[in-house]
Every structure is written in C-alpha cells, then in structure tokens.
Amino acid sequence: MPAPGPAEAIRYTYRVEWSSRSGQYVARCLELPRVSGSAPTAPEAMACAEKAVSEDLVQMDELFGGEPPTPLTEHNFSGTFLVRTSQELHARLTIEAAEQHVSLNQWIVQKLANRPPSLDW
Numbered sequence: 499m500p501a502p503g504p505a506e507a508i509r510y511t512y513r514v515e516w517s518s519r520s521g522q523y524v525a526r527c528l529e530l531p532r533v534s535g536s537a538p539t540a541p542e543a544m545a546c547a548e549k550a551v552s553e554d555l556v557q558m559d560e561l562f563g564g565e566p567p568t569p570l571t572e573h574n575f576s577g578t579f580l581v582r583t584s585q586e587l588h589a590r591l592t593i594e595a596a597e598q599h600v601s602l603n604q605w606i607v608q609k610l611a612n613r614p615p616s617l618d619w
Contacts, residue, residue: 507552509569514540514547527551529567581606 514525517536525547526534533554535546555566583591595605 506555506566507548509571510551510567511570512544512547514543529569530554 510530511528512525513528514523516522517524520536522536522538523540523543524534524536525540525543527547527550530551533547533550535543535548535550537543537546558566591605591609592602595602598605600608
C-alpha cells in the first residue's frame with residue numbers, strides 16, 4: 499500500500515447520515531470506526547471524514563509504522579460464510595424454501611438480498 503495521505507483516504511468506505519442529536523451530517527469510515535467528520539451538509543461531512551482519515555493514517559504510520567487497514571473494497575470475498583441459527587429457524591427456513599421450490603441456500607440468498615422468490619434462479 500502506498501504511503502498514507504489524502505490519496506489513501508479516498509480508498510476507504512464511508513457512510514454519511516443525518517444526526518438529529520448534533521443537528522448535522524456525520525460521516526464515518528467503516529475501516530477506521532473511531533474516525534469521523536461532521537458538517538452541515540453531507541458533502542462537507544464526507545470531506546471532513548476523508549481529511550480526518552488522512553490525518554489518522556499519517557499519525558498511525560508515524561507512531562506504529564506497518565500497514566494501514568486494508569480498504570473493504572480490496573478484500574477478496576469468497577462468497578461463502580457460515581451462519582449459526584436456532585433449530586426452529588433452520589426448520590422454518592427449510593420449509594419456506596421447499597414451498598418456493600428452491601434450495602435452502604437459494605432461499606436464504608434471496609432473503610438476504612431482499613428479493614422476491616424466483617423459480618428461475
């Protein structure tokens with residue numbers, strides 16, 4: 499990863515939301531949850547958060563050295579993850595999948611993606 503700074507800050511993932519408590523927008527960096535920025539508008543909050551991330555990356559490099567966190571968009575996702583649930587929920591989902599004539603895996607993917615059932619899946 500290149501040296502930390504403004505160019506690195508834009509590679510991270512941000513979420514901007516309105517805060518009724520503070521009466522302004524708050525932008526947070528998902529990879530560095532303790533770093534955020536706030537401002538009256540969403541674009542200004544985003545700019546503040548990117549600046550704060552840039553400064554945090556430089557400070558982390560000076561204090562600790564090493565690699566900064568890898569941006570989420572640069573992770574290699576396998577498409578597989580394990581979910582543990584109750585026996586009752588497992589049974590209910592299995593029955594729902596059978597009613598839809600799809601595999602349990604297909605049914606859960608459709609539910610996670612918030613898609614309606616589809617027989618051609």
